[in-house]
Amino acid sequence: MDQRTRDKIHYLILKTHSLTGLIPVGAFLVLHFSINSLRTVGVWPYQISIDIINNLPFLMWIEVGFIIIPILFHSLVGFYIYFSGKPNPFRYNYPHNWMYTLQRLSGVVVFAFLIYHLATTVVPKVLYGNTQFEAAPYLIHVMNQEFKSWDGRIIYAIGIMAATFHFSSGLWGFCISWGILIGRRAQTNAGYIFALFGLVLTIMGLATVLEFSLHPVGVEATQPG
Amino acid sequence: MNKKIVKLKIKRQDKPDAQTYWQEFTIPYKERLNVIACLQDIQRNPTTQSGESVNPVTWDCNCLEEVCGSCTMLINGKVRQACTALIDSLEQPVLLEPMSKFPVVRDLQVDRSRMFENLKKVKAWVEIDGTHDIGEGPIMSDKVRAQRYALSECMSCGCCLEACPQFSLTNNFMGAATFSQVRLFNLHPSGSMLKEERLDAVMGEGGITDCGNAQVCVEVCPKSIPLTESIADIGRQTTLQTLKNIFVK
Numbered sequence: 261m262d263q264r265t266r267d268k269i270h271y272l273i274l275k276t277h278s279l280t281g282l283i284p285v286g287a288f289l290v291l292h293f294s295i296n297s298l299r300t301v302g303v304w305p306y307q308i309s310i311d312i313i314n315n316l317p318f319l320m321w322i323e324v325g326f327i328i329i330p331i332l333f334h335s336l337v338g339f340y341i342y343f344s345g346k347p348n349p350f351r352y353n354y355p356h357n358w359m360y361t362l363q364r365l366s367g368v369v370v371f372a373f374l375i376y377h378l379a380t381t382v383v384p385k386v387l388y389g390n391t392q393f394e395a396a397p398y399l400i401h402v403m404n405q406e407f408k409s410w411d412g413r414i415i416y417a418i419g420i421m422a423a424t425f426h427f428s429s430g431l432w433g434f435c436i437s438w439g440i441l442i443g444r445r446a447q448t449n450a451g452y453i454f455a456l457f458g459l460v461l462t463i464m465g466l467a468t469v470l471e472f473s474l475h476p477v478g479v480e481a482t483q484p485g
Numbered sequence: 486m487n488k489k490i491v492k493l494k495i496k497r498q499d500k501p502d503a504q505t506y507w508q509e510f511t512i513p514y515k516e517r518l519n520v521i522a523c524l525q526d527i528q529r530n531p532t533t534q535s536g537e538s539v540n541p542v543t544w545d546c547n548c549l550e551e552v553c554g555s556c557t558m559l560i561n562g563k564v565r566q567a568c569t570a571l572i573d574s575l576e577q578p579v580l581l582e583p584m585s586k587f588p589v590v591r592d593l594q595v596d597r598s599r600m601f602e603n604l605k606k607v608k609a610w611v612e613i614d615g616t617h618d619i620g621e622g623p624i625m626s627d628k629v630r631a632q633r634y635a636l637s638e639c640m641s642c643g644c645c646l647e648a649c650p651q652f653s654l655t656n657n658f659m660g661a662a663t664f665s666q667v668r669l670f671n672l673h674p675s676g677s678m679l680k681e682e683r684l685d686a687v688m689g690e691g692g693i694t695d696c697g698n699a700q701v702c703v704e705v706c707p708k709s710i711p712l713t714e715s716i717a718d719i720g721r722q723t724t725l726q727t728l729k730n731i732f733v734k
Binding site for chain 2 (some may be wrong): 263264265266268270271274275278341344345346347348351352354356357359360361363364427432433436438439440441442444445447
């Protein structure tokens with residue numbers, strides 16, 4: 261491959277990596293956290309939302325096309341980026357340099373967490389055929405089990421915080437690399453807004469963990485009709 | 486601290502790719518010494534602290550007023566110009582090392598031609614005449630003039646690249662200094678005639694997408710050039726160019 265083609269591919273891949281972090285991966289993260297936080301108002305609203313999702317037409321295609329493939333692409337390119345840089349926050353101790361370092365570390369943490377998260381939820385759900393209305397009782401049962409022990413609570417708390425940090429900090433990075441935030445003041449102000457946004461997401465996530473831990477409730481499958 | 490003497494610890498390297506080693510030097514203290522004056526003192530009497538006679542230390546310097554950038558080196562672990570590094574404000578022993586992201590020529594002297602090569606790649610100049618006289622350029626507003634002045638202060642010292650976690654000896658990342666020059670020349674009414682070619686040069690391996698937003702560049706820039714604004718602006722220009730390439734051309 262000649263250098264010019266390589267350059268074009270390189271540019272497009274990195275630009276797409278940046279975009280997929282926002283759409284669809286980031287958008288999915290917000291949706292996922294919002295729906296899961298319904299658990300904090302009660303198990304019934306939570307169950308209906310799971311029912312709706314698990315009865316969506318072409319669910320498998322949506323999950324593969326809009327969630328799995330974009331996340332895999334984002335992670336793969338992410339690891340390339342991870343190994344292309346050499347963090348130096350101890351030598352050059354500035355806030356943004358720490359953010360740069362944490363952005364890379366949190367990406368790796370989220371990736372490891374996702375493997376665990378998928379292996380304990382979606383994979384067995386599909387494998388054991390707990391689809392449509394059977395999905396909610398199965399998934400709620402899994403989560404009740406997860407949050408019985410401190411191991412599960414800590415794993416989820418770390419995964420949630422790594423994901424919300426990576427997303428809100430990545431949103432800021434996206435806005436700069438795509439040239440939306442240019443001025444120094446604009447970058448600072450938007451930074452505060454994204455930090456607040458990340459904090460809200462974190463609270464939503466941790467509140468869900470807390471609710472599951474405090475009130476584990478099993479449910480029966482919804483009877484349609 | 487003993488004010489009578491100045492202790493320096495210098496990382497030495499006899500030739501490119503040779504083994505590095507440290508040597509300690511002690512020189513008499515004088516008021517308002519800078520690192521260059523210390524190196525000149527060592528040059529006059531190249532004897533280490535232990536009394537061993539050695540080759541004088543090699544370094545680059547020129548203007549001695551932080552305008553040329555040639556005396557850039559790592560002083561106590563951080564990149565800066567040796568001419569404005571005053572002994573009175575430095576912890577001793579003063580550690581002197583060559584920049585780590587450029588090939589060492591000898592001792593504290595490095596080869597920064599990569600920066601010049603990058604400036605050539607992005608055509609960091611204003612084309613004045615071709616095969617014919619292209620006449621007078623358009624008028625530049627004073628606002629743009631002021632904006633460009635700040636960017637034009639870049640002296641290619643390489644501080645931003647040395648401190649950048651994405652810039653290394655082995656990769657081909659262009660770095661903040663180059664992107665800022667693309668902005669400088671794209672802002673020029675006549676210079677903007679080469680805008681697309683410049684953007685094209687930074688849209689590839691080692692280009693603008695390889696910036697990781699650590700923003701150390703702007704922190705270490707001795708000229709306080711708004712490098713992160715330049716990077717974001719080139720981000721915008723290349724994004725728009727991509728859209729143009731896909732949907733307009």
